[in-house]
Amino acid sequence: MTTVVRRAAFVGAGNMGGAMVARLCEQGWSVAACDIDPRRQKEARGAGAALALTPSEAAATLDEGDVLFIAVVTASQCREVLFGENGAINALAPGQTVMLCPTISPEDVETLAEQLALKGVNCIDAPMSGGPARARDGSMSLMLAAPSVVLTQHAHLLAALSSQRFVISERAGDGARTKLVNNLLAGINLVGAAEAMALAERLGLNLGTTLDVIERSSGQSWIGSDRMRRAIAGDFEPRAHVTLLEKDTGLAVQAATSVGFEGPLGQRAAQVFSDAHAAGLADLDDAALFTWLRQPR
Template identity: 60%
Template sequence: MSIDGPPLDANAPSGGSEPQAVGERGGSQCDTVGIVGVGNMGGGMAGRLLSLGWAVQACDLVEAKVQALVAAGAQAAASPAAAAQGATALIVCVVDASQADDVLFGAQGAAGTLQAGTPVLLCPTIAPEDTERLAARLDALGLLPIDSPMSGGPQRALEGSMSLMVACSDAAADRAGPLLQALSSKVFRVGTRCGDGARTKLVNNLLAGINLVGAAEAIAMAERLGLDARRTLDVIEQSSGQSWIGSDRMRRALEGDYEPRAHVTLLQKDTRLAVEAATRAGFQGPLGSAARDVFAQAADAGLAQQDDAAVLQVIRAA
């Protein structure tokens, strides 16, 4: 699932000055889409496609999630291979690279079932090197890999207003253009090199993590200074300290609502991956590693499965 707020309203291809919508050069509509991983974000995308009349073959380890989509018109798929059977596009929306590997190339993997020329959307937030590796294997099979991590949360996925950070060949963009446009009104073509979508997502999520930790620190400080935390947040939201994720999470935290919309483990993973990617590139910033450490502390404190708003508890304890 994604943890970020509203995206921008532009599409920018790599290396050009003029915005370009993905698929604007043409491409036939994919009428049957296999989706493996129909949790918060995958389920939102499936619901979006079903509402627009697309056929969806849904696969997930949690049967209840699949059945909820079956009630909305989807067809249940017992395995990734079954989800890919007859599909003209495949969406992989799992948690990590290991799961993506298994979905695509495992014993019941989807890649061997798909016909050559089929677009495969890689949506997990994973290391760019893993995205590149998966894309190379798909390309070797004649498939069309699309590095397409997402941002915006499940409601925006359902509404079609989440952002997609797309890196792929022009051929893949053409073939999957109608699908991408159906999934989101905010498709960003960040490049032609698979892996650049993953890099963009890590940059975004590192800033989201920094903003969230900063908001938690500010609210904990306000409480320690004897201020009304809710009133202070009112001020912040109309002033220079405002951030979408800070407002969203701190509002819930101040009500004691830690029901998980985005588990602590997600930003724990994403900030770690972002700092690792920065290190490999020879870059070390002052804030990313600090934010990473706070999410690691939250997980170590037993908050891993709570909403990431729970970082306020860690900052308060400090």
């Protein structure tokens, strides 16, 4: 019997990309990884991935019908990875697929998908949610927008990565729209949790006990519990930098403006992340909002 080698390639092996690399390697996939950070390359190699020096080299490891994951941060990085010098487009072949995982604007997703289609390359709009631990154990959420035939073709790969797969539509950009709605609420919830815990501290309450109450009462939110537990412990090692939700809430507000919608909380939450960045917290975990909001004003 001939053994079918299941292949995938990644450009971006950071917190989320690296977790997906490790998961697929563990499940027997042949994975190539490319990242500009030598530490991330070393981690990917330690997980069992082959290393590629450029996006083009990563794409060149793929066979017919395989998937190249783009797990960077911004739309400009996606464009550079795909179409810049040594870009993946130079090695991608018709029938292969690019899976776009960053949180970027719907318009950027649409443009990238159109450019890929010119070469016959499929695109899955696939933003992620849940954090590195859930990406590593396969329980993260994937918001998928692509033609059903493409999703069916890669069903085994998607199932290996996520037990929470949501097919949004066949239209590129709708995954991004869904992710921006989700992340706007995540940002609002995190700002609210940090504010509430800062108030609890000012009122002289025990923070651990207060959070115990919140987690079992109407104020509970996953992101509030996750981040405030770390904040109470003084753990601000970045799993998700302040700049990520700064970017995402800003994109969500832009999307709202584009359809003539203005809510009372989104713009304010986005401003809090921007202010925290300006206060020097950009490179810390977003749990650090607590340290910023607890400061006297």
